[in-house]
Amino acid sequence: MGRRRKGRDISGWVVIDKPAGISSTAVVNKLRWAFDAKKAGHAGTLDPEATGVLAVALGEATKTVPYVTDALKAYRFTVRLGQTTNTDDAEGEVIAESDLRPSDAEIDAALPAFRGHIMQVPPQFSAVKVDGERAYALARGGEELELAARPLWVEELSLVERPDADHVTLEMVCGKGGYVRSIARDLGQALGCGGHVRELRRTWSGPFDAEDGLSMDQVEELARTPALDDHLLPLELGLADLPELPTTAEGATRLRNGNPGMVLTSDAEYGDEAWASFEGRAIAVGTYRAGELHPSRVFVG
The missing domain is CATH 3.30.2350.10 (Pseudouridine synthase)
Structure with missing residues (x-):
């Protein structure tokens, strides 16, 4: 039986204005500790001496990292x-x-x-x-x-x-x-x-700007406090470049179970990658085919 990873089930994006002199991996590790998060990752490495926006994903938001990595x-x-x-x-x-x-x-x-x-x-x-x-x-x-x-x-x-x-x-x-x-x-x-x-x-x-980023000093100051959670952005921001397809309660249940779910409206074309939402929350990412989303990634919670 594998060891259970310690930390909170917390999900979302954090924008860091990375200073020079620290690696991207060190920033992620610091954020994971500061939020007491089970899981964290970043969307695009910056060299240690480079500065600027480093988008860090926590929890379920790590499933959206590839879409931010692929963005301009x-x-x-x-x-x-x-x-x-x-x-x-x-x-x-x-x-x-x-x-x-x-x-x-x-x-x-x-x-x-x-x-x-x-x-x-x-x-x-x-x-x-x-x-x-x-x-x-x-x-x-x-x-x-x-x-x-x-x-x-x-x-x-x-x-x-x-x-x-x-x-x-x-x-x-x-x-x-x-x-x-x-x-x-x-x-x-x-x-x-x-x-x-x-x-x-x-x-x-992608959707993240360095001017909106937290400094590492702010992260240190707010670490392990509710005030730091206020800087957590919705995981849905990581899906900004994909079409959003609203679904029904029944469709959301089917998608959460890994099955194709019906979507209500669509700007997507057959075969496009898109994401399904229910009451504004991301349910799954997948392929749109004839009124249904066929999930490839499902969000928990």
């Missing part, structure tokens, strides 16, 4: 021109330098190549798995990796500020799996001067 995300980041590092950010060792400094016009002219559907090679120091091991573990051991390029959708990429000749600040909106460090590295290569990320902030992720 926005970043504001500063690239240090003229220096290439082995980690593609300021934490790494400088491995190449250049005195060349492109103009704003030259940077603007290079950006279209990084918009739309692009192929992107992850950084050497990344969590990508190579033969069952994380790339960063192999890279730390001095191994030179040939990582496969991956597809990425970049909806927006624009120059927003040029603080000085050595730095350029960009804003990007992209889909799942994007590495800002790779954008900085590849842009530097395209410009002929090299580059790496100096500062990185995720400003929003």
Whole structure:
């Protein structure tokens, strides 16, 4: 018989404005402790030195994590021109330098190549798995990796500020799996001067905005108190990009038992992924077919 996980059956989303110097996993662990929650997870890793929105799911909301992970995300980041590092950010060792400094016009002219559907090679120091091991573990051991390029959708990429000749600040909106460090590295290569990320902030992720996030100091201050629960957001926010299909009491019962349930109205088309609600609460996620939702994930409670 397996050990029962301790903690409360509490469900919902918490938006954290992550500070630099802490890993995404450490934030999740802190939130799980602060809420005394049985289960917690996050929707999209931020590097330890990056800041901004980290959406943390508790309890049943963890079942909606894939939909937030798949959603668009926005970043504001500063690239240090003229220096290439082995980690593609300021934490790494400088491995190449250049005195060349492109103009704003030259940077603007290079950006279209990084918009739309692009192929992107992850950084050497990344969590990508190579033969069952994380790339960063192999890279730390001095191994030179040939990582496969991956597809990425970049909806927006624009120059927003040029603080000085050595730095350029960009804003990007992209889909799942994007590495800002790779954008900085590849842009530097395209410009002929090299580059790496100096500062990185995720400003929003799906339905969640960094400006609405709790600081880690607030989490510490409110930990294990009812006041912290007031910052819990409905798990339904994690389903914002899917069609909502209201159902009846009978339909809700069938869905909770893992069976197809009738839905009342639908903006979904046959075969679409959608979620069923009863009295405003999420019951299940599944596939819509001919007036019924066929559940793939069922929410408890």
